[in-house]
Amino acid sequence: MLPKVNQMLHYQIASSDESEAALEYKSRIADEEGEAFLIEYPLSEKTGRLKRMFLGDELSVFFVSSDGVKHYFDSHVLGFKEDGLLRLVKIMKPDPERMTKVQRRSFLRMPAALDLAVKLSNHERFVCQTDDVGGGGISFICEGKWNLRVESQVDCWLLIPYKNGTIDHAPFQGEVVRINELETGRKQVMMKFVMINDSERGKIIRYCFEKQLEYRNR
Incomplete structure (x- = not known):
């Protein structure tokens, strides 16, 4: 299953800096466009600050479905879009065949x-x-x-x-x-x-x- 509009995504952003790569962010899916999701700018779960993103940034993402199952996938930044005063980040939708789900007590x-x-x-x-x-x-x-x-x-x-x-x-x-x-x-x-x-x-x-x-x- 794919995440839906208004669903919250949690992720880490690939970086050569070890401390930066370990930071976790979250943002809401604001819209979808073809093969992409349009997400709000990510917020650090630790500092509460917004994170600037760049074209090509690689993401390790998960979201939690209504039954409490975590679904993991990889993605990357495709571009950006202005929606009024809101600037959105365009990321690649996952291939459902390559997604991994993790039950509360069952781990990969x-x-x-x-x-x-x-x-x-x-x-x-x-x-x-x-x-x-x-x-x-x-x-x-x-x-x-x-x-x-x-x-x-x-x-x-x-x-x-x-x-x-x-x-x-x-x-x-x-x-x-x-x-x-x-x-x-x-x-x-x-x-x-x-x-x-x-x-x-x-x-x-x-x-x-x-x-x-x-x-x-x-």
Whole structure:
């Protein structure tokens, strides 16, 4: 399903500046025109300030439907239009086949080898790589020597590279739900998030969405 006129869009704007790329904005769909939506100038959800946009700006967008489901898509700025005293931004409508929806308790999961720092309850630390990541949890591969058990809770820091070249990180607390002993002597650890901010979860979901679009475009 596509968003409708008067619906609120939430998004991040691609930037080589890491702090700028992490900012979240929102704006209302004022009208539609062929293959484009006409949206009001974006407002920063953090500062309350308007954001100037430029032709070609890439956007990572989501909107929430009436049943509480988040729908994600990528877009870009096509141009601008004056509507009386209001200046509108023209952005590309999404291809419905390339949109991703995320239920409240069901998150997209993607295979990914991302750097992960782990701190155990006994203060031991190690760095490993993820096997897959998603908005509800991750799995990772580590050396067999680390003292991990089902229901162990650990503090983690995940490094997230985006397609625009920026790198972000997401701290969270996870709980081990399953461990597979591999033939190599290493462990595959499945973990769910038990403490993570919505903004940090959003970073992971954005990465998964970008990877899904990348796979579809191959």
